[in-house]
Amino acid sequence: MTSPPGVAGPPMPNMLHEDVLSMIGNTPLVDVSNLSPNPNVRILAKMEMQNPFGSVKDRIAKNMIETAEADGRLQPGQTILEPSSGNTGIALAAIAGIKGNPIKIMMPDSVSIERRQMLAIFGAEIILTPGPEGSNGAVARAKALAAKHPEWYFPYQYANDANPRAHFEGTGPEIVRDAPEITHFVAGLGTSGTLMGTGTFLKQHDPTIQVIAVEPPLGERVEGLRNIGDGYIPPVFENWNGYELLDRKRVVRPRESIEWTRRLVNECGIFAGISAGAAMAGAAKLASQIDFGTIVFIVCDGGWKYLSTGAYTDDLDVAEANAESIIYF
Template identity: 45%
Template structure:
């Protein structure tokens, strides 16, 4: 049956077995390919859900502008949803954003302003909060870090899709950005089967893996429910890059950088199991990272040592 609009194409992403990453017989690793969403990332789910709920509650009406401090995947997803539904979107960007991302936002019709002097997303968040606070009738700010509909989107869609396709999940691994994916999917999987382990892939302090957040920086996103987590594994950026390349070489899957970190953690988790299934959620495709030249560089072997801050179940 045809879809009524592009918004109906959000979600229902494929779960694909990674046979060549399985460490032993009886242990399988599966990847949930969120890069298959319309704008190429998992964030299409939360953008669609946060806007839908805001429309229903009356927080968002056609006279308002959607305002969000983001240069990343969430901005691009909100831009798609806003364009499809006919809303204005204003993104507040830090100065350091790459030209590709600004171009993509503008292509979808989003307006862009820079938080002057803002070196980080935190500065852009502060500026957007000031603007929304000063003119609450003019703006609706979804604010993914503090919006419960972010994890709820995953509780209602991503989690059920995984169990529909694979009824037994022993370990679930995802990257930690806002914590929405881990909280929402983790809650759902544990409600269905309390034995399921939920593991966060986190970046090494000071070592950027785009999309992921080091909680040691002091900001704990309000939507993250740490009680859902059974462990967190620290991954360095070179291992993430090497793993993204290995995924392309072994399985012909083109994923983004945070997926390398997640897959590395999934492989380590699989090594700890006697038997069972590990699901790794790969948040985006590789397109937005082509300019890094990642796929033409040589990173050697993926390092096997465990980094400081790692906690396993």
């Protein structure tokens, strides 16, 4: 589809890339309207698993590193430190390896083994933090360590403007280019960068487009998501006026996330991570509550990094119980 008047949009992808970093972005949309409970509501999946390092976080990792290089905060050979439960760490490690920067990733010891393996493959030093502290604990410990080592570069995705900016300049324009009829955008609340950047672009393009956040119930864990009432509100969310930007929030429980992840696999052939199931659950709930429209939601990553968790093959009750002890994202 061509861009609507007044929206240039990103360039269409080329078949020949100058390097792997130029493959980041321009991910396809896939129609999964067969999962829509309303025949008058179309549902489209933005396939961020197609990025070269496997997730939507490829976008922000590239932008944070290249922005820091451009303004002099990151020098050749300088060590990078970042808290991550997986996807951002993997993308940062891959890009740091290409550019020759050592990198240390702080993560809870309750993440899936595949995440640790990927970080090791890309050469990251993994610093484990106590699993019961979750992602918030890893963030707090990383901030303390960064304060002791000002000579390291600390991207800090939760407060880095290059995080939402990557989506404002890339993800949002791509969606408008490929689905100009969009009426609703659904994504999970993690660092909030995807929602803030993409949502801001969409609202500027068409103020009638609604932006919906998917979050777990307070005190419960859903892969890749956070409830902003859990004691930590990402600075990105506040800096990009998150409370004003969001039209509504949808609560999705762990069991629902796993059920819809399995439906994506079984009925659409999309082998996605659990956060995609959560976003799809939110999109389905929304579709049942509106008369008509086109919903776009984010498939953050693929399911191959979560095989060891049993989320796809275990009895549903067992998989739900595992979600309380394993950090999938």
